[in-house]
Amino acid sequence: MQGIVIANVSNSYEVKVEDKIYICSARGKFKLEKISPVVGDKVEIEVLEESKKEGVILSILPRTTYIKRPKVSNITQIVFVLSLESPKPDLLLLDKQLAFAELNGIQSIICINKVDLKKKKNEDLLQEIEKDYTNIGYPVILTKAKEKEGIDLLKEKLQGKITAFSGNSGVGKSTLINSIFQKEITLEGIVSKKNQKGKNTTTAIRLYEIEPQSYIVDTPGFSTFDLSEIESRDLEQYFIEFIEPRKDCEFIGCSHIKEQNCGVKKALEQGKISRGRYERYCKIYEELKEKEAHKW
Ligand SMILES: Nc1nc2c(ncn2[C@@H]2O[C@H](COP(=O)(O)OP(=O)(O)OP(=O)(O)O)[C@@H](O)[C@H]2O)c(=O)[nH]1
Ligand SMILES: [Mg+2]
Ligand SMILES: [Zn+2]
Known part of the structure; x- marks a missing residue:
């Protein structure tokens, strides 16, 4: 069987x-x-x-995907949840997570929650995020988890898949998951259930069936994973919009930061690559470099 x-x-x-x-x-x-x-x-x-x-x-x-920490296999996709306000979108974390998903051959969905908190001052930000990520091929879904809006669209995307949810604390992951199940299954309750001595038991990972063949993974620790598996020089492969323009780089191993005649920088100047994404690439690249320097 x-x-x-x-x-x-x-x-x-x-x-x-x-x-x-x-x-x-x-x-x-x-x-x-x-x-x-x-x-x-x-x-x-x-x-x-x-x-x-x-x-x-x-x-x-045979496994289609495999993640070491937390140990879980066959995840089809990760829903990266951001909230428009409280907390504000953490795009650096998002870009790290997207790179991580690319590295592992896992599809990504971006969910911007709490869009009910839209105000004049964050309207542009919302549009920018939506545009930047849909342009490069990542689906962006807007939700108001508390009011159960946008949930149907998100639920549709989960059909036949094993989906993990990730994102900073407070963005609304549990609220989203609960409205998908249409019942209270406070995952934290299960994950960090206190044992009889009142201590938190080790966080266990578990699949929850939404409907036959569709599962949600509760993943404590997914928001804290690090990118140590990626080497700085490979990062460019996981910024998917760099794949085409980097073919025009003059130097082999171009980091797209200080080099001349760089295809990526050319695309940036032509407005084909978003400045925000490019700047975060540079930041993540420097962080990885820094880490590598400390390894020796
Ligand atoms: N205004 C507004 N508040 C929301 C929405 N969705 C969730 N919240 C609130 O945001 C707070 C955090 O939501 P959670 O679902 O607990 O967030 P989480 O991502 O599970 O947080 P952790 O479990 O700490 O990682 C709660 O007070 C929710 O009621 C929304 O769409 N709009
Ligand atoms: Mg939660
Ligand atoms: Zn380059």
Whole structure:
């Protein structure tokens, strides 16, 4: 039987097979193969006792995506949530996260929440974000999670996919997820459930089924991931609008910052690349360089 791992605590895995959940252990051979099942894995299981819903995981099907921290596989897309106000949009974080998604072959959706807080002073910012990101191919969805507006459109995008939500604290991820489920499943409640001694238990990662084949991943720690897996010289590959113009750079290994005859800078001057995105590229590049210098 084939199922999907929806939760994992030490060597115990919850595997969903159609509408049943089996508690499975992983077979010993995984240890030898130095691979172990993670949440999101499609697995082959053998039922040991149907009445107790007990089983054993026999094998892991090939993964389409894999993230090390938090450990999760087969994520199709990440919804990066920003809020128009309180907190203000953190575009540097967004661009880091988009690069991370590109690196991992994961699709991105940008959700700007709290658009009910639109005022004269942030109207231009909203338009700019919408334009800059839709222009380069990222879907941008505007929502008022509290008033349940824009939720249907977002929900449509989740069909048949495994979707993670990411973004700074307070942007409205839980409110969005709750309105998608149309019931209160305060994820934090599950994630940081206090144990009997009143301590927070280790944050567990879990898939929640919205409808058959569609899952939301609750990912504590996704907003704090770092880009250490990306090398500064590779960053350009994950700024998708640089891919075409960088073909015109004169120097191999052009960083698009100080070099002459740079295709990216030319595109910037022609208004084909957004200045904000370019400036954040430079900032992230310098940050990565800095980190690399400290490694030695
Ligand atoms: N005005 C307005 N407030 C919202 C909206 N969506 C959420 N909020 C409020 O913003 C606050 C934070 O929302 P949460 O859903 O808890 O944010 P979160 O992203 O889950 O935050 P963390 O769990 O800390 O990461 C709450 O007080 C919500 O009621 C919205 O569309 N408009
Ligand atoms: Mg939350
Ligand atoms: Zn260049």
